[in-house]
Amino acid sequence: MKDVAEEAGVGVGTVSRVVNGGTNVSLKTRERVEAAIRRLNFNPDPIAQSMRSGQTKMFACIVRDFSVPILSMFVNAMQDTADVSGFGLQVASSYHDTDREIVMLERLARRRIDGIVIASSSETDEGLLETISSSEVPIVLLDRDKPDNVDAVLIDHRAGVRTAVQRLLDLGHRRIAMLSGQKGVRPVRERVAGYREAFSSRGLEPAEELIRCGSFTPDFVYSETAQMLRSEARPTAIYAGGTAMLAAVLRAIRDVGLRVPQDVSVVAGADSELALLHTPTISVVRWQHDQLGAAAARFLLSRVENRKAPVQKMIFPTEFIQRESCGPAPS
Amino acid sequence: MKDVAEEAGVGVGTVSRVVNGGTNVSLKTRERVEAAIRRLNFNPDPIAQSMRSGQTKMFACIVRDFSVPILSMFVNAMQDTADVSGFGLQVASSYHDTDREIVMLERLARRRIDGIVIASSSETDEGLLETISSSEVPIVLLDRDKPDNVDAVLIDHRAGVRTAVQRLLDLGHRRIAMLSGQKGVRPVRERVAGYREAFSSRGLEPAEELIRCGSFTPDFVYSETAQMLRSEARPTAIYAGGTAMLAAVLRAIRDVGLRVPQDVSVVAGADSELALLHTPTISVVRWQHDQLGAAAARFLLSRVENRKAPVQKMIFPTEFIQRESCGPAPS
DNA sequence: GTCACGATTGGAAGCGTTTCCAAAAAGCCT
DNA sequence: AGGCTTTTTGGAAACGCTTCCAATCGTGAC
Incomplete structure (x- = not known):
């Protein structure tokens, strides 16, 4: 920068002014400085700028x-x-x-x-x-x-989940599993809220034991899903409310030996390639x-x-x- | 930093020496400086450090x-x-x-x-x-x-693809499509090389018109796949040599109305959730x-x-x- | 006690900017 | 032309650190 100032025959302050939008610099001076900048191929150092x-x-x-x-x-x-x-x-x-x-x-x-x-x-x-x-x-x-x-x-997970669960209810499902991550973060709270809203909008009550919120990890999702599906009164539909849960849910369903959607319907909490290309394709709540x-x-x-x-x-x-x-x- | 120096009753140079591993600082001095650092909760500014x-x-x-x-x-x-x-x-x-x-x-x-x-x-x-x-x-x-x-x-794509294509050849496939991105980057070159090596290792020649390298984009992959599958002598196997190509290939196969693996076998160029959970599961070349x-x-x-x-x-x-x-x- | 030498220490210079202040230049008005 | 105000300009100070040099301290040998 000093070099540029010298080259242009001006002070360093002036160079700085030219570089930064150039308030209060006469036209001829600015041109002279800009020429010098180009000639020396000068670029202000971002670190020094940060410093100040x-x-x-x-x-x-x-x-x-x-x-x-x-x-x-x-x-x-x-x-x-x-x-x-x-x-x-x-x-x-x-x-x-x-x-x-x-x-x-x-x-x-x-x-x-x-x-x-x-x-x-x-x-x-x-x-x-x-x-x-x-x-x-x-x-x-x-x-x-x-x-x-x-x-x-x-x-707005809540609205999406509500719509999805309402749809499942309208398809005749009553035992709808709700899987999600650790309570205490908003997406989980909102999803559960949407789930409950759907039930109460139809004058129904969800089965509390089918609400399984604990972790987003595949292990958790897999074991919870498998356990529910093997139980006496198994869910007929599953909403998997996490961004990367679908894979584990599908694995569990397959390992238990059930079919989608004949035995169990599935809705994923986020869209993915897997959801779109799985056979059958998987319903999702999605956003941009x-x-x-x-x-x-x-x-x-x-x-x-x-x-x-x-x-x-x-x-x-x-x-x-x-x-x-x-x-x-x-x- | 000046504050720390003052607090410890030493010079700034000494503080700097203590902070940076402390060569040539006496034990008592170092302790005094470290105490001052803790007392003032001092952290050196990374930007200023970068500057120097x-x-x-x-x-x-x-x-x-x-x-x-x-x-x-x-x-x-x-x-x-x-x-x-x-x-x-x-x-x-x-x-x-x-x-x-x-x-x-x-x-x-x-x-x-x-x-x-x-x-x-x-x-x-x-x-x-x-x-x-x-x-x-x-x-x-x-x-x-x-x-x-x-x-x-x-x-080492080459070895993986060679093995995969050899396997396909051993399964009786002769018309094996090879899809990949723009020539001129190593992964594509290596994959094509592996593909050719597999053929020549069995004393065979690949069908050149089935080697389609042009782009990693879904549009390209989809249209090339669909076009090949609709042609007279369609491939009986497809190797999709890109990291995100599988989805487009599967869509094309489905849209043409063929089944995997009865009508066409598929190998993907990289592992993915989709490959693992698709029905049927998709063979892959994978790495860590x-x-x-x-x-x-x-x-x-x-x-x-x-x-x-x-x-x-x-x-x-x-x-x-x-x-x-x-x-x-x-x- | 003196000297020499190595280990420590303090503080100034410098890293490349921006910003501020005072000074110079340029206008403007009478 | 002289006295104003306004615009433009140069350059010092500061940002927070590292590093270098010179100065001080301490130690052991003679």
């Missing part, structure tokens, strides 16, 4: 496991949106470890990251809530309600992850502009897509 | 489309490995745009990223090759041969993406230590997993 400005032009995204297709699609969309504004995107998987998330948040803050999107693993852990809610760096929650003083992009990712990035971008804007929440709709996996309840 | 040292403790990964499950698994493993050494990982999708890759590489270099893993979209583009091979920042190629003066982690990701990260880490070490290449084995989708050739 405190901005790093970098966002981060923390999710449970970012090799889950739906999450990587989200991250991908986020990256694309951030990219056009010159922001980079850093990623990290937390593997459901709350303490790890706290450590990551702190490390990112120290690195002066400009914004973080997180799908936290718990909405009850005091330490995590405190860390998030008092964070210096802007945070956007991905499908989480708490803490409520930060921006969030949300998915790419729009969600883009929105999250835009939230962060606008926070960078204005730190003290009012908190924003955005709820994305879901839709129930019925495919071949839903049939009438066996008699 | 030129190291950013950050890697980046550029892939075609990083919402492809296999790639996100790779990135995930890479992130985990980098993380334990305190390195962050930045991601970006190139969407097969060579120019975009060049721009990204340059931008990352300017940001003084410490290392880059790239699965470049072309091994022939002069500009890209030049950019990579002359890069200041260490680069590791993901399954690419060129340029050959940089480190690379490679997958997590080990690949970890190795890539380790390559970068060791480059950071020693920029001028000899070039390293590492080839990961593949295995052919036969599942239900492979049957005897129809007569």
Whole structure:
């Protein structure tokens, strides 16, 4: 930069002014400086800029496991949106470890990251809530309600599940299993709420023992599914409310020796290649992850502009897509 | 940092020495400084450190489309490995745009990223090759041969495909379609080579019109598959040599009205949930993406230590997993 | 007690920017 | 032309660290 100043015969301050949009620089000077910049092929050093400005032009995204297709699609969309504004995107998987998330948040803050999107693993852990809610760096929650003083992009699982379960009820199903992850995160709460709403909208009561919320892991899903299907009064339909649960559910059904949809109807909590191409094709509740990712990035971008804007929440709709996996309840 | 120095009654230089492993610091001094650090809860600013040292403790990964499950698994493993050494990982999708890759590489270099893993979209583009091979920042190629003066982690597609195609030949298949992406990247070259090797190992010649390499996109795969299957002498087996091609192949087979494996046998070029859970289950050539990701990260880490070490290449084995989708050739 | 040498230490310089302030230049008005 | 205001400009200070050099301290040998 000093070189450019010298080359153009001006002071370093002037060069800086030209580089940054050039307020208050006379036309001839600007042209002279720009010529010098081109001649020396000068590029301002982002690190030095960060040093002064405190901005790093970098966002981060923390999710449970970012090799889950739906999450990587989200991250991908986020990256694309951030990219056009010159922001980079850093990623990290937390593997459901709350303490790890706290450590990551702190490390990112120290690195002066400009914004973080997180799908936290718990909405009850005091330490995590405190860390998030008092964070210096802007945070956007991905499908989480708490803490409520930060921006969030949300998915309306409730409506989608309600529609799906209503459909199953209308097909004559009464024993409908509800599988989902650990209670205490919003997607699970909302899904269960939608499930209950569907029953009460038809004046019915769900069988409580068929509501199995505990973990998103394949092992949990497989064993719960198999156990329910082997029991006396087995469910005639299963709603699998997780993004990567479908595989385990289908394996369990197959291993127990039942058929979809003749013996058991299936609805998945998120769309996937598997759901679309399985034989039979699997009904799903779906939403637009790419729009969600883009929105999250835009939230962060606008926070960078204005730190003290009012908190924003955005709820994305879901839709129930019925495919071949839903049939009438066996008699 | 000044505060810490004052608190401990030492000079800033001494504090720095304590923070960085503390060579040449007396025991009492070190203890005093460490106490002060704890008391003031001091953390060195990574940006300022980068400013001086030129190291950013950050890697980046550029892939075609990083919402492809296999790639996100790779990135995930890479992130985990980098993380334990305190390195962050930045991601970006190139969407097969060579120019975009060049721009990204340059931008990352300017940001003084410490290392880059790239699965470049072309091994022939002069500009890209030049950019990579002359890069200041260490680069590791993901399954690419060129340029050959940089480190690379490679997958032995050739052996896996050879085994798979040999198996198909032994099942009586002669018209075996070979689908893959754009020629000119290593995975495609190697797969085609493996395919040919299998034929010649049995003293046979492949039907050239069944070798369809052009693009990894679903549209291409779908239309090529459908077209071949509708033709007079249709293939009795299909090898789909891409990481995300299987879905399109299966759709095409279904739409043409054929059955797997009675009418056509299928082998996928990479493992996936879909392959494992489809009915019938789909044979695959598979490898350990997590080990690949970890190795890539380790390559970068060791480059950071020693920029001028000899070039390293590492080839990961593949295995052919036969599942239900492979049957005897129809007569 | 003196000297030499190695181990420690303090603090200034520098990394490449931005920003601020004062000074110079340029307009404008009478 | 002189006195104003406004615009433009140069350059020092600061961001938070590392590193280097010179200075100080301590130790053992003579």
